[in-house]
Structures are given as C-alpha cells and as structure tokens.
Amino acid sequence: MKKVKVYITLKESVLDPQGQAVAGAMHHLGYQEVKDVRIGKFIELEIDSEEEIDDKIRAICEKLLANTVIENYRYEIEEGVPQ
Amino acid sequence: MKTAVIAFPGSNCDSDMYYAIRDGLEQEVDYVWHQETSLDGYDAIMIPGGFSYGDYLRSGAIARFSNIMPAVIAAAAAGKPILGVCNGFQILLEAGLLPGAMLRNKGLKFICRHVDLEVMNNTTLFSSLYDKGETISIPVAHGEGNYYCDAETLTKLEAENRIVFKYKNNPNGSAADIAGIINERGNVLGMMPHPERATEALLGSAHGLRLFQSILKHWRESHATLTS
Numbered sequence: 393m394k395k396v397k398v399y400i401t402l403k404e405s406v407l408d409p410q411g412q413a414v415a416g417a418m419h420h421l422g423y424q425e426v427k428d429v430r431i432g433k434f435i436e437l438e439i440d441s442e443e444e445i446d447d448k449i450r451a452i453c454e455k456l457l458a459n460t461v462i463e464n465y466r467y468e469i470e471e472g473v474p475q
Numbered sequence: 476m477k478t479a480v481i482a483f484p485g486s487n488c489d490s491d492m493y494y495a496i497r498d499g500l501e502q503e504v505d506y507v508w509h510q511e512t513s514l515d516g517y518d519a520i521m522i523p524g525g526f527s528y529g530d531y532l533r534s535g536a537i538a539r540f541s542n543i544m545p546a547v548i549a550a551a552a553a554g555k556p557i558l559g560v561c562n563g564f565q566i567l568l569e570a571g572l573l574p575g576a577m578l579r580n581k582g583l584k585f586i587c588r589h590v591d592l593e594v595m596n597n598t599t600l601f602s603s604l605y606d607k608g609e610t611i612s613i614p615v616a617h618g619e620g621n622y623y624c625d626a627e628t629l630t631k632l633e634a635e636n637r638i639v640f641k642y643k644n645n646p647n648g649s650a651a652d653i654a655g656i657i658n659e660r661g662n663v664l665g666m667m668p669h670p671e672r673a674t675e676a677l678l679g680s681a682h683g684l685r686l687f688q689s690i691l692k693h694w695r696e697s698h699a700t701l702t703s
Binding site: 405406407409410413456457459461462 | 569574583623
C-alpha cells in the first residue's frame with residue numbers, strides 16, 4: 393500500500409477570488425506582510441499497487457482530480473507506510 | 476421533436492427544463508436518468524442545472540464520467556442539438572465538448588437574479604428567433620459562473636463568432652462578459668443563465684422561450700428537408 397499526496401493549485405495566470413478574500417482577512421488581522429494567498433486542494437490516496445504507479449497517478453490527476461485548463465498538480469508518494 | 480432531459484443526482488432544474496419543453500414548447504419530453512446508456516430516439520438533449528454529485532471536487536467533474544455521458548458525446552458528434560444550462564454548461568466544459576473552465580464568481584457570492592444578456596450571434600440553431608444585438612432578461616443562479624479560457628481560445632471564440640450571449644453588466648467576472656458559447660460545429664450550446672426559468676411572463680420574463688422555439692424551428696426545417 394502506498395500513500396499518495398496530491399496537491400492541486402490554480403495556475404499562476406488564473407485569478408483566485410477566494411485567495412484574495414482570505415488575504416484581505418489576513419491584512420485585516422494586521423498581517424500586512426502577507427502579499428499573496430492562493431487556495432488549492434490537498435487529496436490523499438491509498439493505492440494498493442506499485443506497478444506503474446506514476447503513470448496511474450498522472451492519469452487520475454489529469455482525467456479527474458485536476459482540471460488542467462485552470463489547475464496544476466503535483467504529488468508525492470510516501471515511502472514506508474505501515475501495512 | 477422528442478427531447479431528453481438528463482437527470483443527475485443533485486440536478487435541481489430538471490423539472491424546470493421539462494416544464495419549459497412540455498408546457499412552453501408543447502413538445503414531447505422525457506427525463507433520462509444518468510445511469511442510462513442510450514439516447515437513441517431523442518432529437519435534442521438538455522443538460523439541466525443543479526449541483527450534480529454535490530459539486531464535489533469541481534462543478535460537473537464527477538457527472539462528466541456518469542454512464543449517460545458517452546451517449547451525450549456521441550449525440551454531439553452526430554450533430555444533435557445539446558443545451559447545457561448552468562451546471563449543465565459546467566458538465567459540457569468538463570467533458571471537453573466546449574472549451575474553457577469555470578471559476579468561483581469574482582465577488583464570491585452566489586448570484587440569483589435576472590440579468591440582461593446581449594444576443595451576439597443569432598445565426599445558431601439555438602438563437603435564430605432572436606435579433607442580433609437584442610437585450611434579453613434571463614435569470615442566473617450560480618456561485619461558479621466566472622468563465623475562464625486562455626487568450627488563444629478567447630481569440631478563437633471571438634473570431635469564429637462562437638460567443639452567443641454576453642452579459643450586459645458582467646455579474647461574475649466572466650472573461651469577455653461571456654454568458655454562453657457554442658462549439659465549432661454549432662450544435663452544442665453552454666450557458667450559465669437559465670432560459671428554462673424564463674418561458675412565460677408569470678416567471679418574470681418570457682425571453683427564454685424563443686431559445687427553445689429556435690431549436691424546434693431548426694428541427695422542423697431539417698426534418699422537412701430529410702422527408703421531402
């Protein structure tokens with residue numbers, strides 16, 4: 393069993409109104425040094441196969457988890473997850 | 476003309492769409508559940524608004540892989556009229572039948588009110604009964620209707636006259652004020668405003684009815700050509 397962590401973020405070119413609202417709230421709290429906030433998604437998968445695992449994760453991300461018109465994705469495969 | 480209204484778990488404008496076709500257009504209409512796999516015998520396909528699969532992950536992202544979608548894609552390839560409204564538009568984007576994607580509304584608010592649209596192209600099978608440049612009042616009801624596409628796609632949409640409706644006062648930050656776009660072939664229209672909620676004066680506007688009447692006119696004309 394492998395644990396996979398997938399991070400999905402809006403592309404640089406895409407405006408993030410949610411992130412802007414949260415940045416505004418941080419400024420309101422007095423944290424003027426916060427220059428930018430971008431909100432994304434974090435998804436954990438457990439995959440019961442190591443065979444072609446990178447190809448599988450990429451396919452899952454591109455078909456379903458990320459909309460590549462507006463989003464980028466990256467992932468990490470956690471080693472040594474207890475069975 | 477026989478029309479299918481696709482119903483997903485979480486659709487909530489399927490009854491409005493059904494009513495618009497049955498009572499507004501006075502044509503035969505069926506609900507087709509998302510688990511079905513065939514759309515044989517239908518002349519037009521409507522993908523209604525709502526929150527299919529709770530909008531989990533992204534609006535339309537899960538509905539796009541439901542059992543009925545290969546039949547929708549095949550109907551698009553066969554040239555049948557396909558209308559996606561609101562969540563239906565989002566599903567068509569996720570399915571790649573139309574270009575671009577939807578972002579959260581610029582003001583972050585869910586917007587539910589009548590808006591004025593400008594008819595940009597009245598040469599499509601969905602808009603032939605409108606005048607070019609006409610202003611029509613149609614309600615919107617969405618939280619993610621901020622249409623986004625890259626600059627190259629936007630140039631292409633504009634050059635090919637594929638922006639059918641624009642907002643007169645952009646409510647959501649949508650690129651180039653886009654409210655509705657059509658595919659290259661001209662048989663798949665996606666729009667955020669709800670024409671099915673504007674089919675009679677009692678609903679606040681009857682401006683949406685002509686969209687459905689345009690589809691029927693097209694069907695009658697193409698049917699007449701085939702049988703004569």
